[in-house]
Amino acid sequence: MEIRIPESSLVVLIGPSAAGKSTFAHHHFLPSEILSSDAFRLMITNDMSDQSASADAFELLHHALRKRLARNLLTVVDATNLQVEARQELLTIAKEYQVPTVSILFDLPDESVYAQNRLRGEQSLAPHVIRRHMFLLKKTRRILRHERFRYRYQFHSVEEMNQVRVIRTPLRVDRRLERGPFDIIGDTHGCLSELLELLSKLGYQVTQVEQEDRTFYRARHPQERKLLFLGDLVDRGPDSPGVIDLVRDLVNAGIALVVSGNHDQKLVRYLHGKRVELAFGIEQTIEQMKNRSESWKKEALHFLEGLPSHYVLDAGRLVIAHAGLPEQLQGRTGGRVRNFALYGETAKGLDQYGLPIRINWAESYRGDALVLYGHTPVLEPTFYHNTLNIDTGCVFGGKLTALRYPERELVSVPAKETYADPRRPFRTPNEIAPGIDGSLYTRDLLESLRIKSRFHPVVNIRNEQALAAFEEMNRFAIDPRWLIYLPPTMSPSETSSESGYLEHPLDAFRYYQQRGIEQVICEEKHMGSRAIVIVCKTPEVAVSRFRLEQPSSGIIYSRTGRRFFDDEHLEQAMLSRIATAMEKAGFWEQFHTDWACLDCELMPWSAKAQGLLKNQYAAVGAAAEHALQDVVSQLNLAKESGREVDQLLSLYEEKQKQAHLFRSAYRQYCWPVNRLEDYKLAPFHLMATEGKVYDEQNHLWHMQALADICKHDEELLMTTATRIVHLQNEEEVNEAIQWWIKQTEQGGEGMVVKPEQFLVRGEKGLIQPAIKCRGQEYLRIIYGPEYNAPHNLERLRKRGLKKKRSLAVREFALGLESLNRFVEREPLYRVHECVFAILALEAEPIDPRL
Secondary structure: EEEEOOOOEEEEEEEEOOOOOHHHHHOOOHHEEEEEEEHHHHHOOOOOOOOHHHHHHHHHHHHHHHHHOOOOEEEEEEEEOOOOOHHHHHHHHHHHHOOOOOEEEEEEHHHHHHHHHHHHHHHHHHHHHHHHHHHHHHEEEEEEHHHOOOOEEOOHHHHHHOOOOOEEEOOOEEEOOOOEEEEOOOOOOHHHHHHHHHHHOOOOEEEEEEOOEEEEEEEEEEOOEEEEEOOOOOOOOHHHHHHHHHHHHHOOOEEEEEEEOHHHHHHHHHHHHOOOOOOOOOHHHHHHHOOOHHHHHHHHHHHHHOOOEEEEEEOOOOEEEOOOOOOHHHOOHHHHHHHHHHOOEEEEEOOOOHHHHHHHHHHHOOOEEEEEEEOOOOOOOOOOOHHHHHHHEHHHOOOOOOOOOOEEEEEEEOOOOOOOOOOOOOOOOOOOOHHHHOOHHHHHHOOOOOOOOOOOEEEEOHHHHHHHHHHHHHHEEEOOOOOOOOOOOOOEEEOOOOOOOOHHHHHHHHHHOOOOEEEEEEEOOOOOEEEEEEEEEEOOHHHHOOOOOOOOOOOEEEEOOEEOOHHHHHHHHHHHHHHHHHHOOOHHHHOOEEEEEEEEEEEHHHHHHHHHHHHHHHHHHOOOHHHHHHHHHHHHHOOOOOOOOOOHHHHHHHHHHHHHHHHHHHHHOOOOOOHHOEEEEEEEEEEOOEEEEOOOOHHHHHHHHHHHHHHOOOOOEOOEEEEEEEEOOOOHHHHHHHHHHHHHHHOOEEEEEEEEEOOOEEEEEOOOOOOEEEEEHHHHHHHHHOOOHHHHHHHHHHOOOHHHHHHHHHHHHHHHHHHHHHOOOOOOHHHHHHHHHHHHOOOOOOOOOO
């Protein structure tokens, strides 16, 4: 005997105590899949036979059942379940979560049950309890067939029970193992000619064979792609029977899958002889079927009524349903699932056209799966909250559209004529404005506190961090449609033991060498402000790709998401220069893109940090020099008068020297900026272009790609000086250290040391993507004029880097995740989850001098 049980279902074991239900359950199911009333009684009272705890035990059991069914997990309820009320409660919960139900009745002979009860020893029940259960079993046997269990099984003997084989079967809607590639086609509505033309455009080779009263079709694709149809094959168009023939043949050949549409189901009701309203196009379909035989109609009926409500494909990453499907109904079966998939969500009443008022279910969709649907025609398909409506109204004179998946490429053919007039006009722009595609809402910011990334398992955001980030985004951030990436913070090297140094290249080299990195790249660290540059090939790209209302050459923003320039004309002029340099370098053609995201340093530092310089550094430097000049002057007078002040004078002369060095240190990073020519931009990462994030390319590739651009506008763009170091080569290591010393002594900030590869994993996950090693004079700005005095250095060497390094890795992973989500055309709120998380992490209480 075989028992077939859906992989996602509720299994209800029914039978008297001592019938072997628990033994059967533990033999065929995982312990985690079994909810036992005895186990819950034991949990509450330490005595599984304490019937006084039954009410509390079942309350907990039902709560656990709801949690499991919400996750679409197979669950077995092991209890007697002999009372009608107990079974109805379980059926109600199953209906709530739209999962199929299975009943297994243990209808064993009385003598078998009594014998097994005696074998239980101290756990055996009193004979009158067994008699009561056997009486209820007889009653259950009569009425169980009338209850709403989708699958029913029954054991009549212990031997039968012991020999059974349980087979788990996927639900019909579960095609997660089908990975594609797919071509998904919207509502066809009898437009056979357009469908054949679209298949040809998609690369399918279709052949036709005429036999008796119908045409038989065969099709293949050279790349073994598969077709998915979104339902509504019939009505309104010129050849609904022909579309049924074509699609049915493709399904039977195994190269297509179809979900049901509401028009298909209406035809099913008609073919069953049920009364239907002869309107909305079915009257044309009936007329077209007049010349078809009764056997053809039976085959068509069998085909159409067997279509599922939806399919879940590609490991759960793709869902197709005629009218769409929210996340909580995906992969489930039941009346509510089918009704939503066929008709969508509607409000009470009718609109001005006499049609149901449709609720935009996609507005609140936040699922991981891309949902493809149709049902309501649109002028142009628009990705919205990870959903896409590809019914473009072919039957109404629009076009027939397909989506290539996973490429996300739209392919269409125009209608040959207008076959029907829509009651609700669709030849107007979509109701969903493209500018708000996937907007991030407050509830997303404050509830999405667990960010999953392909580069780092999970990043958790605490509520207090989220609130700080929300304030930053809400008040200061740029237009969110531009905000596709934020760069990570960067950790300094380990505190150096080298005499007079707080940071030294040897410590950065040692960090990577200890983690198995053999080759690093050293890049000059520019003293400016981190700037993310999104540059468009033409201003129109801002409208077509970034969904802005007005054309723009791009944007330049800071690492906290704020606009870099108050003067928009200056910003656009700089972006135009960058785009021109890219054009001269052949960048747009080489990378097959019309936009790019660059990670850069924008000089001078004073361009963005004017307030910091004026109110903090300059104020400290001026006050120190002014005060110390008077102190030294007075001490010199005291010395001339014969006082013993040599030691004190030496101390304050050193302080005066340090104050002067402090002012010199920050002054070399500042110059007046009144026009575009006063700026310098040093790009060092080509982060992304259309359809591609460059995290697989090494740093040399990045520097070369950007150097090719910089040489076409050297007045504005600066190539970053770099050198490769093989860490096993002592000569190269020493040369890199001398390069750093020379550079910092001449006023440079220092250098950044990175693994040759952009993305490197160690035994414990991602390792530091970059380590900064700053020079002595730059650190004077950060830690104060006298930071390198021996007693101060000793104190500063105790600084801890653990939190800073953890922060750098998490932000690095989130930044790459946000870019990948954007280029993969995920909804904007999914991109912003990562951006928001980076801002939230910046609220970590970490020493800002690091």
